[in-house]
Structures are given as structure tokens and as C-alpha cells.
Amino acid sequence: MTKRVDLTAGFWWALLLLFAVLVTDNFVIRLLLSLPLVFLLTGHTVLRAVKPVQTTELLEHLLFAAGASTAICVGGGFLLNTISMLNPVGWAMWFIAVNGVAALIALPQPFEPFVLPGLPKIRVWQALSFCAAVAITAGSYVLAAHVLDGYREFQYTELWLVPEPMRGKLVIGVRSSETEPDEYDIEVIADKTMIAAFRAIELGPGQQWVKEITVGLDQKRVEANLYRTRDHTLYRKVSAITPGAA
């Protein structure tokens, strides 16, 4: 670059990022603006301003810029924590400040052109191969996320009995993570007396059933038994101490 574009690029980029943070939740736009700023541009601008080392080639400069950028980001975290601004706007402001100050220092100095290499000549089939490689890798990731995340080794049904903050009340819940829909019965017992029963609760995989029950203030220990309707076997058992009894 023969002009001083690269010295101010970080500042304008950071301003754009602040704008994006304020007006959009589109993660692609915000990613395209954030990634270069966090890991490269800030370090590049600062190194161009301070000129700490004589880099002999572009790769070395980019590497140091990436390292410096990451280190500056770490420093920013400490500062933003001090002023309670560890949030998107705080981060965008930090990058504006660093890039702005660095650009102000760099601009009055004798200008050293920053030369970017030209684009290499790539044949169509080579470009297509790269695209195919990226597509296959991305596809592998999507496949892994879909298959591995969706795989359920254990099939189970959850039963819970949780005291409500309101005294004398309990929340009873059932959630199915089975492979097939099933029907359940629930019996709630307090001091060997059944105080509630819920019959033929039908739940498909992923479905949940929740009920609030009043057990009074003097109850001490409440138990809930979950039976499978088809064979009436005891499937799950939970218990709780009523809050009122504390």
C-alpha cells in the first residue's frame, strides 16, 4: 500500500464494528468485522506506530501483528473489567481507542510503505479443489454435529419432586427421553397416605409433564412413585421434604 490506508484501517474498522454491534445481531457481519480486528489489525496498527522490530518479511510482520493483537486484547480485558465494561460495546470502544491512538502516533512519522503481495495465479481446477476440500470438511463437521449430538446411548425417563419456594407446595415432573411413547401413572404419598394420583400420563420422546401439588405445612416427607401403566411396575421413585416442615 503506497498510501497510509493501512495505518487508519484499524480505526475505521473498529468504528464499523461498534456500529454493527449497536444495530445488528447478524453474526456473519459481526464475525467478519471482529475476527481481523481481534487477531490482526490492532496489532498491525500498533506495530506500525511503535516500530519495535525490523521485520524482514510480510509473514513475520503478520505473525507479530497477530501476537501483539492477541496480547492487546488481553490487556483490554483487564482494563474493561476495571471499568465494568466487559460487554460488546466496551470491547468495540477498546479497539477504537487502541487503533485510534496508534494511528495518531503512526501518521506523523515518516511513512514506510506496506507492501502486500499480489494474488497467486491459480487454475480453475485447483480453485475448485480448494472449494471442494472446504465443502467436504464443513460437511464432515455438520455430519458429526448431527450424528454424534443426536446419538442417545441411554433411553430414560426423568422423575423429579422439587419443593417450591412457596411453603407447602411441591412441583412434580416427568420427562421422557425414551425412544417410544409410553403411558405412566404417578402416586404421591405423604406419611404412608396417598395424597394424589395421576393416571395415564402419555408422554412421547422429548415431552414433559409438570404439576404443582399442595401438601400443606405440616407434612414432613413426601414420596412420589412413577409406574409404567402397561405393567404397573415401579419405574422411578423420588422424595422431598416439604419446605414448610423445615
Next chain:
Amino acid sequence: MISKISAPVTYPFRALLAPIEPTLCTHQTDPVAPISFNWIALLSLSVAVGSLLVVLGHVAGLHNSTYAPAIFWPGVTLMLLPIIRIADVKVARSERILLLITVAEALLIQKILYEPTGFAEFDEMLHWMSAHDILHRHKLFLPNTLLPIAPYFPALEIVTTGLANLVGLTVFSAGNLALMVIRAIMIVGLFLFFEKLSGSTRLAAIAAVVYMCSATFPVFESMFAYETLGLAFCILIGLAELQINRSSVYTLRALFLPGVLLAALAVTHHVSSLWMAAYLIALMVIERFRRKEQSGTRLVRWLQIGVVILGVLFPLVWMASRSNQLVQYLVPMIDGALNSSYQKITGESLPRQMFVGEDGVAQPITIQLAAIGTTLLIVVGLSTGFFRSLCLSIETQVGGWRRLRWVLRREWLDSRIILLTLAGFGFPISVALRISSAGWEIGHRISTFVFIGVAFVIAVSIVHFWQARPNRWNRIVVNAALVLMVLGNVMLGWGYLAIHSPYKVSADLGSIEPLGIGTAQWTKDWLGPGQRFSADRVNRTLLATYGDQNIISGMQHIDISRAIFSKQIDSDALYPIRQGRIDYLLLDLRLTTDRAVLGEYYEKWEHSGGYPPSPGFMLKFDRDSNIGRIYDNGFIVIYNVSRLHD
């Protein structure tokens, strides 16, 4: 006359010692070549197809298919194929660099593909918890009950949450993006460091490939953990220090870059910053020994001293001001390793059985062979490269053992080469430490740093001995050996847990599956975050991350295993519950089904004898009327034990 007689006598000795003598090849080490996009395109496709096979291998593994390794490992091999081009003789520099980044990222992708939607390694969960806290509570230094030292070294979490804040990503996505950038910085930095030292692009590329044989590279340095960023900073600092030494124009500004990087390193990872300080001090000491005329000015020497001072000052100041916990964290680890080593030397303890897990299960024979093969190749490389590397920076055309005289006269040109070569001795030490149970962790971790030296020495041996006169055969053999070394290291690093398999007891990433995650999420939804929970090793990481719960464990000096491994709810069982004021106890009944893969269910010091707790012991809490069994899914039960200490 004497020489005529002695020549036939000494010949066998000379022939025997020839492979290790410090003669360097006089040929041009870096033949010039144009970049070949054909190769890059083909090898990119190879990596991509490899990644697909890796996923298919995981799918097969989950279904317990015996074909899983036959699909998975060829996939990993395809991902490593670019090595044959990186290490080849006539390759353009830019091509080597592109392919190096490709392989390094491929190994990271291989790890990500294991668990594509969440972190699964134990250490990752510890840092995930800290990052999650920073992202959602917008503050640093929040307590981390799983790793109390972590909040005081928050650099990786800061970078990750900064990105997550700006983009609107989760910690997992932002963390993986950060890891990819850090991985690229690390491998390119390493390449440039080796290249500047040796003056050879080929040697540097081979050394960077050999570094991938470090015990920590496949798993540990791919983790979302503070050492990953710490290592990248260390390499950049080494490069910046080298740059100061090689630069022709010096000002005090030169201290800026190493200063910024050293400051960042000090708050990134304690051990990395101490290693860096040790490296800089050792370098200064060796430099003082050097007899050769100083190449730079007095200012350069002062700048280098300045770097050393900063390298020592920053970590010490940070540790002194913030992290008293460091002593509590590191001292028991070092103490354990020293005790274990002492017991080994005095014959008081049996050595750790090689290739046999804590659960008594032996690694598959392929992994054992790969590990032995990789270690042997490293030893051969070190033996043939040590003296060559030691004499790499002496200014003489003399060949043979006489070159050592220059080293003995301390007339080397670059002290870094001497230091890196001597660091090669760390390899046998790290292997020896890994044989003992307590020393395993330290031996494993020091390989991260000593392998920088090992990689350099082996690369010197390849360029100046094995391929001193490159031909078709030695090119094939060396390339194949490098692929096998990295593959063997990946196999050894991951072990049989490399491929997804059905649930295993207490196996960290081998135990993490939707049931455990769902239970942890249930606790957050129905009990609320921040409850005082205790659980086994695996479930407490899930509770802390997915459940956002406050974990009470050995880190808080509470040994909940006392409550689990006792038959009755007696005073011994009640002690940890009362002492730790534990409100909820999560019991995973799957623990009763098998021996712990990692040898512990709850804590290292538990009285399990390596055998699972009895279901009766775990379910004894049902018998106490003051305890509520509030959750049951058939595998995991949660008890409300708050009344036991109220």
C-alpha cells in the same frame, strides 16, 4: 607407521561412530522451487476426505463396530499426508508454510470432530466454566470451584469472551475460532523461529513437523486451556528475542514487542511463563559463556538483558500479587512427582505399567507398536542429530569430531542452538517421569517445551545425515517415517479413546454423553444456578458448565468419596457433607458398573482400591428420612442433603 597400523584397528569404531559425528552436509539444503498449487489442491482434498473418514469412524465407534479403527485411522493418516510434501527436498517456502498450517489445523479439526458441539476434555471444562462466568457476569476473577487457579490466569478466557461478546457467539464457538488462530500463530512462529536459527527453510519445516510428535501436541495443545495460548506466546517471545539479536537497527523500542508478549504471557499461564523465564535466563548464562566476539552492539546486549528482566519480573509480580493459590496448586503436584520418583529410585514402589490404563485395560497392540516405533525414531533422530546440532553454529569447514573442539572452546555463533540442543536431554527425562504414576503429569507437560529442542535436533539429523545426499529412497523413507511418527504420536496421545465409543466409567471425554449433560441442565432449570453440589469427577464438570452449579470437591479440601464409599451414613460419611455444607449430592449409578478408566471415581486419594462403589453404598441415602431423593432418571439420582448440615 602408527597411523598405518591404527587405521584398520580404529576403522570399526569410526564406522560405528560415523552416524553420530558432527559432520554437516555441504550441499545446498534448500533447493529453489516454485510453489505447486497442484500439490496443495490434492493434499487439501486428502485432508478433507480424511476428516470425513474420521467422522464415519466415530459413528462406527458409537455403534461398537469393529470396523471403526479401520475407518478412523486411515482418515487421520490422510489428514497427515501433507507432511510428505512439507518435508520434501525441493519445495517452495510458501508451500511448506501453507501445508504446515493445513496439517496443524487438521489435527485441531480432528479433535473438534470428536465432540462438535461442546468441549469434552476435562481441562477444557475447567476453563469453559471460567469463560462462561466472564461472558455472562461481565467480570474477571470470579471463583472457579473446579480449578481455583484458573481465574488468575484469564488471558485465553478474555480473548474468547471478547470475541464471543463482539460476534454474539457461544464460548464453545468463539473458543474454537480462537484455538484455530492460536494454532496457526504457534506453528508459523515455530517455523520462523527454526528458520531464523538454522537459515534453512527445509530444516525449519521438518522441525515444525517433528514438533507435532510432542506428547502434548495432539490433545493437550489442542485444548481450550491456558497452556495452548501460553505456548503460542512463548514461541513469539523467542522469535522476538531472536529478532532483536539479528536486527541491524536497535532502539529501546525493540523491548516493546517482547514486553507486551511477556506481560500477556504472565497472565496467561503460570508454567509457560516460568518456562519462558527459565529459557531467557539459561540463554543469558550460555551467552556469557560464549567466547566468540559479540556480533551486536552494547545496546543489543542491554536489550537482551532487558528482555530477561521483563521475562522474570512479569510472572513473579503477577504471581505474588494475585495468585497465592498457585502454591497450593503446583506444590502438591511437584511434591507428588518428587516423592514418586524417590520411591521409584529406592524401589519402594512398582513402576507404572506401560500401555495399561488405570482400569487394567491394555491399549490395543497397534497403539503400543506406534508408541514404541515413534519413541525409537525420536531416539534415533536425537542420537544422529545431537552432535551435528551442537556444532551447527560454529564457524569452521573442518569435518568430523574435530568440530567439537570449537564447542569445547565455547566458540559458537548462536547460543540458542546450543540451548535447544541441550534441551534435547529433556526428552529421556520426560519419558522417565511418565513411567511413574505421580510424575506422569509433569513428564507429559515438560515435553511441550523440551520438544522444541528435540524437534530442532531431529531436523538437523534429517537434513545433515539421513538426507545429506537426497535421493529417491531416502526421501521416501524419511517422509514415511515422519508421517508414521506424527500418526504414532496421535495414536499414543489419544489412546483407544480417540474413537467415539459407548459410555465408559470415569473416562472424562469417554463418559460425557447426553444423559449426563441433560441431568446437569435439569439442575439449572429446576434448582437454579449456584447450588452447592458434589458429584463424581465427570459429573461435577458437567454440573459446573452445563448446570452452572457451585461444585464442592477436593479442590475445596472436601473429600466426598468418604461419604460414598462408606456403608452407613455414619460420622465419617457425614463429615464431608457438613464440612463442605453440601446441599445436593449427585450420584451416578453407572459408576457401579465398571472400573474407572482413569483410576478414580471421585478423587485421586479415594479409598476405592480401583474398584467401583457398591450400589448399596450409593443408595444408602434413601434410608435417611432427612434426605430427599429429588431426582431420578434410572441412572442418576440427586439427593437433597441440606438438612444434614442445617
